[in-house]
Amino acid sequence: MSHLTGVRFLQGNIACAEGAIAAGCRFFAGYPITPSTEVAEWLAKRMPEVGGVFIQMEDEIASVSAIVGARWAGRKAMTATSGPGFSLMMETVGYAAMTETPIVIVDVQRGGPSTGQPTLPATGDVLQARFGSHGDYSIIALSPNSVQEMFDLTVEAFNLSERYRVPVMLMADEIVGHMREKVVLPEEVETFTAPLSRRGSKYHFRPAKGSLVPRMQVFGRGYGVHVTGLTHDERGYPATADPVIHTKLVRRLVDKIEKNAGRIIKVEEHLTEDAEVVLVSYGAPSRSALAAVRELRAGGIKAGMLRLITLFPFPCRRVKELAEQAELVVLEMNLGQMLREVERCARRQVHFLPKIGGELHTPEEVVRFVKKL
Amino acid sequence: MRVEVRFSGFGGQGIVTAGIILGRAASIYQGLHAVQTQSYGPEARGGASRSEVVISDSEILYPKVTKPDVFVVMSGEAMQKYIRDVGRGCTVIYDSSLIKTPPERGRAYPVPATMLAKRELGRTIVANIIMLGALSAITGIVDGEALERAVLDTVPKGTEELNLRALRLGLQSTWQEAKV
Numbered sequence: 001m002s003h004l005t006g007v008r009f010l011q012g013n014i015a016c017a018e019g020a021i022a023a024g025c026r027f028f029a030g031y032p033i034t035p036s037t038e039v040a041e042w043l044a045k046r047m048p049e050v051g052g053v054f055i056q057m058e059d060e061i062a063s064v065s066a067i068v069g070a071r072w073a074g075r076k077a078m079t080a081t082s083g084p085g086f087s088l089m090m091e092t093v094g095y096a097a098m099t100e101t102p103i104v105i106v107d108v109q110r111g112g113p114s115t116g117q118p119t120l121p122a123t124g125d126v127l128q129a130r131f132g133s134h135g136d137y138s139i140i141a142l143s144p145n146s147v148q149e150m151f152d153l154t155v156e157a158f159n160l161s162e163r164y165r166v167p168v169m170l171m172a173d174e175i176v177g178h179m180r181e182k183v184v185l186p187e188e189v190e191t192f193t194a195p196l197s198r199r200g201s202k203y204h205f206r207p208a209k210g211s212l213v214p215r216m217q218v219f220g221r222g223y224g225v226h227v228t229g230l231t232h233d234e235r236g237y238p239a240t241a242d243p244v245i246h247t248k249l250v251r252r253l254v255d256k257i258e259k260n261a262g263r264i265i266k267v268e269e270h271l272t273e274d275a276e277v278v279l280v281s282y283g284a285p286s287r288s289a290l291a292a293v294r295e296l297r298a299g300g301i302k303a304g305m306l307r308l309i310t311l312f313p314f315p316c317r318r319v320k321e322l323a324e325q326a327e328l329v330v331l332e333m334n335l336g337q338m339l340r341e342v343e344r345c346a347r348r349q350v351h352f353l354p355k356i357g358g359e360l361h362t363p364e365e366v367v368r369f370v371k372k373l
Numbered sequence: 374m375r376v377e378v379r380f381s382g383f384g385g386q387g388i389v390t391a392g393i394i395l396g397r398a399a400s401i402y403q404g405l406h407a408v409q410t411q412s413y414g415p416e417a418r419g420g421a422s423r424s425e426v427v428i429s430d431s432e433i434l435y436p437k438v439t440k441p442d443v444f445v446v447m448s449g450e451a452m453q454k455y456i457r458d459v460g461r462g463c464t465v466i467y468d469s470s471l472i473k474t475p476p477e478r479g480r481a482y483p484v485p486a487t488m489l490a491k492r493e494l495g496r497t498i499v500a501n502i503i504m505l506g507a508l509s510a511i512t513g514i515v516d517g518e519a520l521e522r523a524v525l526d527t528v529p530k531g532t533e534e535l536n537l538r539a540l541r542l543g544l545q546s547t548w549q550e551a552k553v
Contacts, residue, residue, distance in 0.1 A: 007401060008401070009396055009409075178411060179408060180396055180397075181408050287434040
């Protein structure tokens with residue numbers, strides 16, 4: 001028995017849970033929190049059915065730590081949470097980055113700060129996804145805007161985490177998490193698992209020539225595997241006072257993502273070719289953005305849309321190109337987070353239409369904003 | 374064509390379930406596009422409950438309801454809260470066993486669903502399904518067969534017969550617009 005297949009009318013959180021099963025996830029640890037709870041609730045039932053393990057931990061710190069442990073025991077693993085829990089997970093995000101542990105963290109975002117608006121949408125955690133833990137590291141963050149993508153991008157999140165041995169964040173929001181839509185779930189999905197290091201190897205943190213991502217090893221297969229958050233050498237043993245080792249390791253943790261950005265990044269574009277104004281958005285507001293683009297075009301305004309499917313690494317080059325050609329308008333459900341990234345790459349003034357309080361931009365208000373530019 | 378349907382009542386009446394069944398009927402069995410969303414307070418039972426379905430013959434981008442075309446309402450509190458969103462062309466289908474006065478706006482159809490559920494089926498829990506049947510009979514957005522299949526997909530095992538009887542109660546009556 002495996003993941004659900006066929007044409008279904010599903011909730012986003014359940015599509016995410018099924019995507020995890022399809023990707024080969026067989027361990028889920030979590031602590032329930034609105035609006036992510038259905039992911040855990042569904043997997044509590046489904047994990048035992050597919051030979052996996054579900055465990056409700058005492059909190060989110062324990063949850064993310066458990067999935068790191070599970071991955072080193074050889075199981076693909078995921079947790080799901082929302083803002084307050086995401087904050088608690090941050091130390092271990094850095095640990096997972098440092099130990100190059102492939103894990104998937106789902107954040108179904110709600111209004112913050114603090115406990116904020118539990119039942120309402122926001123995208124106020126997106127910079128935390130990138131910068132929430134201490135020290136230098138890179139992660140990958142994805143942003144779904146439909147129930148179908150809650151399935152597809154969960155699969156993608158696992159594959160990217162395994163390919164780059166890195167934590168991947170699925171940055172959903174209450175709308176896509178709780179919305180129900182028709183989805184088509186394929187019988188088979190393409191999956192990738194981090195290859196194991198060669199027989200007899202002691203170097204589970206040394207990439208092959210030409211690669212930045214080492215093969216990995218797991219516990220219980222007869223290898224001496226040492227995993228530490230301390231700066232370590234290529235065997236995984238602590239080497240905390242050597243500037244050369246630290247520099248080489250941490251640069252590689254960043255480079256393996258940033259130098260592969262071209263392979264990782266996915267965006268969706270509509271009518272950008274001749275656009276004079278480009279709406280830049282992600283998640284649920286991108287649906288309103290596209291509706292607005294269609295309406296603006298019908299009214300003779302050359303509008304286009306750039307949707308960030310990958311939030312991090314950030315598609316800097318494409319944003320710069322578009323900024324040279326068109327006015328950019330950023331739409332997001334926070335007071336200016338991805339805006340900073342867009343401004344940094346655009347190197348010019350960027351227009352901004354934020355929305356907080358728990359409501360989604362309507363296409364009409366987007367149209368009105370663009371017409372006033 | 375874009376039809377916006379809002380269901381509202383109090384927690385425990387199956388407001389969200391009604392939205393799911395309608396969305397499933399439209400998108401899986403009627404060949405249309407549908408998006409269902411919901412909003413709720415922190416309470417598990419009682420409190421206001423709202424569920425919305427957008428149905429269209431083309432891709433649905435903006436998933437929320439702003440100006441409902443159909444408002445299915447099952448509590449006086451919900452009627453009060455959302456009557457301001459009801460425009461002249463909106464069809465209001467209200468549980469007249471719980472809401473005594475017809476709304477002053479929209480085209481109002483009284484359906485005594487809770488009373489019928491109790492009297493005919495002995496279970497008030499299926500009043501929401503009677504309302505769905507009435508919605509199909511009054512608006513024709515989805516047909517009875519699509520709803521029937523969606524009901525069977527959605528309701529718990531062992532309650533299929535009860536729910537189908539409730540659906541037919543709603544489908545087979547001739548509902549008349551209220552005289553204001």
